[in-house]
Amino acid sequence: MRALVIDDSRTMRRIVSAALEELGFTTLQxxxxxxxxxxxxxxxxxDLACIDWNMPVMDGLTFVTRVxxxxxxxxxxxxxxxxxxxxxxxxxxxxxxxxxxxxxxxxPDAIRDKLDLLGLIPAEEHV
Amino acid sequence: MTAAVEHDQVYAIAxxxxxxxxxxxxxxxxxxxxxxxxxxxxxxxWVDVHGELAGRAAVTTDLETAHELTRALLxxxxxxxxxxxxLNDAFxxxxxxxGGNVKALLPTQGSLSLPVxxxxxxxxxxxxxxxxxxxxxxxxxxxxxxxxxx
Amino acid sequence: xxxxxxxxxxxxDVVRRRSAIQLETGKEYLVExxxxxxxxxAGHPGVDAYIREVRAAQREADLTxxxxxxxxxxxxxxxxxxxxxxxxxxxxxxxxxxxxxxDTLRVWSAAxxxxxxxxxxxxxxxxxxxxxxxxxxxxxxxxERVLAQARSGRYSQLEVNRGxxxxxxxxxxxxNGHDWQIAEELRRTITFQQHNLLDLPPHGPFDIVxxxxxxxxxxxxxxxxxxxxxxxxxxxxGFLVLGAAETTIGVDHDxxxxxxxxxxxxxxxxxxxxxxxxPAPSTLAGVVPGTTPAPFAPATRPGLARPVTASTTTxxxxxxxxxxxxxxxEQGVTR
Numbered sequence: 001m002r003a004l005v006i007d008d009s010r011t012m013r014r015i016v017s018a019a020l021e022e023l024g025f026t027t028l029q030x031x032x033x034x035x036x037x038x039x040x041x042x043x044x045x046x047d048l049a050c051i052d053w054n055m056p057v058m059d060g061l062t063f064v065t066r067v068x069x070x071x072x073x074x075x076x077x078x079x080x081x082x083x084x085x086x087x088x089x090x091x092x093x094x095x096x097x098x099x100x101x102x103x104x105x106x107x108p109d110a111i112r113d114k115l116d117l118l119g120l121i122p123a124e125e126h127v
Numbered sequence: 128m129t130a131a132v133e134h135d136q137v138y139a140i141a142x143x144x145x146x147x148x149x150x151x152x153x154x155x156x157x158x159x160x161x162x163x164x165x166x167x168x169x170x171x172x173w174v175d176v177h178g179e180l181a182g183r184a185a186v187t188t189d190l191e192t193a194h195e196l197t198r199a200l201l202x203x204x205x206x207x208x209x210x211x212x213x214l215n216d217a218f219x220x221x222x223x224x225x226g227g228n229v230k231a232l233l234p235t236q237g238s239l240s241l242p243v244x245x246x247x248x249x250x251x252x253x254x255x256x257x258x259x260x261x262x263x264x265x266x267x268x269x270x271x272x273x274x275x276x277x
Numbered sequence: 278x279x280x281x282x283x284x285x286x287x288x289x290d291v292v293r294r295r296s297a298i299q300l301e302t303g304k305e306y307l308v309e310x311x312x313x314x315x316x317x318x319a320g321h322p323g324v325d326a327y328i329r330e331v332r333a334a335q336r337e338a339d340l341t342x343x344x345x346x347x348x349x350x351x352x353x354x355x356x357x358x359x360x361x362x363x364x365x366x367x368x369x370x371x372x373x374x375x376x377x378x379x380d381t382l383r384v385w386s387a388a389x390x391x392x393x394x395x396x397x398x399x400x401x402x403x404x405x406x407x408x409x410x411x412x413x414x415x416x417x418x419x420x421e422r423v424l425a426q427a428r429s430g431r432y433s434q435l436e437v438n439r440g441x442x443x444x445x446x447x448x449x450x451x452x453n454g455h456d457w458q459i460a461e462e463l464r465r466t467i468t469f470q471q472h473n474l475l476d477l478p479p480h481g482p483f484d485i486v487x488x489x490x491x492x493x494x495x496x497x498x499x500x501x502x503x504x505x506x507x508x509x510x511x512x513x514x515g516f517l518v519l520g521a522a523e524t525t526i527g528v529d530h531d532x533x534x535x536x537x538x539x540x541x542x543x544x545x546x547x548x549x550x551x552x553x554x555x556p557a558p559s560t561l562a563g564v565v566p567g568t569t570p571a572p573f574a575p576a577t578r579p580g581l582a583r584p585v586t587a588s589t590t591t592x593x594x595x596x597x598x599x600x601x602x603x604x605x606x607e608q609g610v611t612r
Binding site for chain 1 (some may be wrong): 143144147148151197200201202212213216217219220223224226227228230231236238239241
Binding site for chain 3 (some may be wrong): 228231265
């Protein structure tokens, strides 16, 4: 499994990537939505994208909308990982096409739980 | 943001940020007892909330504590040197996560600025301090402040 | 501020014996931070003074409070996921197929801790049964403390972050300050009550029993007696769901294992259909011949052992009896 971790904070990219790698993912990183789109357009294939909301250049919600508009990327699972935590913001992200939503702060276990819901935990990782 | 944001809620946010992302378990953050020490090298990180209700959420501490926070967030060893880029990014992210959660307490929808890290918090005319939360993290002082813009 | 070695050793010993959690050297700061609010509430300036009083007074309630404060009890929504998909894809369809009218579905969520399991069941059943669905859930735990939170339906943001699907979150939760409040429509489908698994079961019959990650803490004889009590309150054709690492196989023969998805569920075999190694029904409620007092908990909890024979002389279902919290194995703590 490959995951694209999109966050303008390198600290957060490292934390999310480490949690995913622990679960057997290989990770790619991008510092904003545009960089992430560029990676996908260059042919990088990923199963999952973890997406911050507030970023310079292109925010996470715009990225989600752009990915959902391209049928070539319809198999990518999109999970927001953001400090935006109003009920209405979660509704907006789901309406734009995000599959899951994780609020910062989170524990590595919380990432694992979400991926389990999404069917993205490899069988050998199951206890 | 005075009426909208309660002291206990800001404390709950700080506790969650520390227990989930910095310490890995709850119990290392408590209210600071007594007078705050004067920081030799102060450091502050903040985010602004824009919208009908606007304000600022900031985290202030001293440089050494900010180094410790950075090491904890990045899973670095106790004596590993912390570079300025990691410091700015990690400490700024603490303010970002605190600020984003404070924003969600507001009755109106607002947007969040990207975090800024500096040695002093610049004064904004016409602001009023609404909360000052003094915290003790492993014997070190950290203060979370929430300001209201008028 | 710092803790004496003596205080730390006492606290670590209490916690280890009651929760099997080991507080290693280096956790002194953690112990002090978590116990300081309790010490101050009790009128002491610090934790050392408080622990001195605890040791002198020897009150059960103090020890329970200490263990509660030091054992984090994180439970996920839709924990392990598989049992909830089994409910959707297998259990409810099977019950529907076998009954001409699927009237009120009754579910027992045993050792429900802070309520994530029964609420996850309620969300799943609302979904799968559709509008006008009628079901009720009896959710039990030994600890009044965890039940109080479960009843309130109020969860911290870290708690709602654990395994709650985002579509369920926006549908059933509203913000309450920094916390999240679960919808009343779910809350009213659940009755929370205090219950010890070694006592008579709650009033059945049930169509579905969730008893997950509890049996692993008991020895074979106790497992067997718990399963036999569950058997008695499960309707013929009903379903028992255990934890991923648990099974009835080799424990109790009155169950048929049904593989579902990545796991298994169990259905009761009618009494008499299979030769039963279980004792006669009149002694089922906790007494296993040859073991007096019946083993209550793992060997790491010798202080908690208590004969389970005390309350089992009646064959009718009494109303729920209350017992002092913490006088027995805290189901919530070790999950």
